[in-house]
Amino acid sequence: MIPLPACKAHLRSTEGDNDLDVAVLALPSHQPGCFQQRVFLSGCEIDRDDRPDDQGLASFYFVLGYSASRTQVQVDRVGLQIHQRSFHCCTSPLASAEYLQEQLSQADHIALDFDHKEIVIRGTRVTPPKLQGVSGGGIFHISRETNHGPLVAIATQNKRSSRLIVGTRIKHFIAIARELKRHVPAP
Secondary structure, three states: OOOOOOOOOOOOOOOOOOOOOOOOOOOOOOOOHHHOOOOOOOHHHEOOOOOOOOOOOOEEEEEEEOOOOHHHEEEEOOOOEEEEOOEEEEEOEOOHHHHHHOOOOOOOEEEEEOOHHHOEEOOEEOOOOOOOOOOOOEEEEEEOOOOOOOEEEEEEEEEHHHOEEEEEEHHHHHHHHHHHHHHOOOO
16 A cells, blocks of 8 residues: 555535545656556546536436445455446436535536436336445446546445435546645655
């Protein structure tokens, strides 16, 4: 484990006294460790200003993460490996009035429809895994025409009682990463 740099970075919500769920891990450029062979999103692959939420039929929101549900994980103790199925779903954002009802700032969060009782896969109603653990997964705004789209938020919670997935908009993660970068000494 590499110790985190000593620094402070604070964010303020754009609306009122709204708590934000944001965390950024600074990786040293000279020693990226297990991330060395990974590809990171940049430029047009990230949309800081995915506003307003797209309610049209030309696109959808795609949530990708890893559930902590036991049915989604297999541990190979002999091979010392963990095999985990990703969770993913295609959905749409809530209407503006529902943000008010859920007491969520639409400028800071995206709220996506995910009714556990209405999940259908290939024409069959199914019970999805509990989404505990999906926090930290990406939320992408995908064009139906190209089947591509930018990262717009990070999933932060699943309100099972109110049928939605909540994400913190990516602009907050970028802001805290920039603030961290200002405080981290160059190698």
